[in-house]
Amino acid sequence: MAKGDKKQPWFKFYPSDWSGDRKLHMCSVAARGLWIELMCVMHEAEPYGFLITDGKPVTNRQIAALVGLPLTDAGKLLAELESAGVYSRDENGVIYSRRMVKDKAKSKQASDWGKGGGNPQITNTDKEGVNPPVNPAPNHSLKPQSPEARNTDTETRACLISPEAFEITAALERACGFNLPEEVPPGWVGCALWVQKCLNEGWIGAVMIEATKGVVRRKRNGFVEHFKYLEKPLAEAMAQHLAPLPQVEIRQPEKLTVTANGKQQSGNIIQAADRLLDKIRSFDAGPGGDDGVRDGAGATSPRLLSQG
Numbered sequence: 001m002a003k004g005d006k007k008q009p010w011f012k013f014y015p016s017d018w019s020g021d022r023k024l025h026m027c028s029v030a031a032r033g034l035w036i037e038l039m040c041v042m043h044e045a046e047p048y049g050f051l052i053t054d055g056k057p058v059t060n061r062q063i064a065a066l067v068g069l070p071l072t073d074a075g076k077l078l079a080e081l082e083s084a085g086v087y088s089r090d091e092n093g094v095i096y097s098r099r100m101v102k103d104k105a106k107s108k109q110a111s112d113w114g115k116g117g118g119n120p121q122i123t124n125t126d127k128e129g130v131n132p133p134v135n136p137a138p139n140h141s142l143k144p145q146s147p148e149a150r151n152t153d154t155e156t157r158a159c160l161i162s163p164e165a166f167e168i169t170a171a172l173e174r175a176c177g178f179n180l181p182e183e184v185p186p187g188w189v190g191c192a193l194w195v196q197k198c199l200n201e202g203w204i205g206a207v208m209i210e211a212t213k214g215v216v217r218r219k220r221n222g223f224v225e226h227f228k229y230l231e232k233p234l235a236e237a238m239a240q241h242l243a244p245l246p247q248v249e250i251r252q253p254e255k256l257t258v259t260a261n262g263k264q265q266s267g268n269i270i271q272a273a274d275r276l277l278d279k280i281r282s283f284d285a286g287p288g289g290d291d292g293v294r295d296g297a298g299a300t301s302p303r304l305l306s307q308g
Contacts, residue, residue, distance in 0.1 A: 022161070023085045028189045031080045035087075037067050042097055049100030050090070057094045083190045085160070165196040168205040175212040176224045187226030194227060203238050211237035 045052045064074035169192040178184045211234045216222050
């Protein structure tokens, strides 16, 4: 910390911005409580807004000890906040608050302007280095600051989840048997953001819903505690749905030419076999058409008589 840069015992907190942050409100109450605890740590950190203490990144174990939670629970809440995009990480993986870093930069800029005679955008240009009068004429080129301007950057403030993603999320919850918001387990926090990512990759909501119903039917107790359980079966269902149809090849029946009594006859194999069977039957029947040899009803064979 630079000499003379006294640490403020407070930091800016706008309740309307906290309540209006859609990313933060996708998280559970426990995760939001952890975040405000981490903001208090980041307020005391150097550089400001980074989750650092004594010059080193704060570990998950230290966070768990700080808030009095088991290590696994603290890790889950951190993952929930990160999945919702509440905080960012620098190139070294250190967690930081975008809002706090931005507020610090604004504060430093205002301090520098104060040392140099004020904001150069509103400094009296007729007398360089002299501030304007106490009640200057209104400058219509400067727009009044709106509540949104006090919030985080555009990416943070923008709503990243479409109404379709929220509708599909509600349908997935109903397919798993959660008919009321209070029935939804904590493991489903952040599902809408995951659904939006799936839609961005070309997934189809109807296929996701039907695949989820199949998962619930096959599951032993039918209870899906975490939406991550659906990732693999839904991905397989989408891959099967988007797979190309099999190619069917239509082949003509093979032709066979049979020579009977010196005369060629054409036809397929079945017809040739039928003709061959007819020919065999004609040999058994004899010249009269009746099988006289076998049933004994044929003509009497001639006998030789002795002389005398």
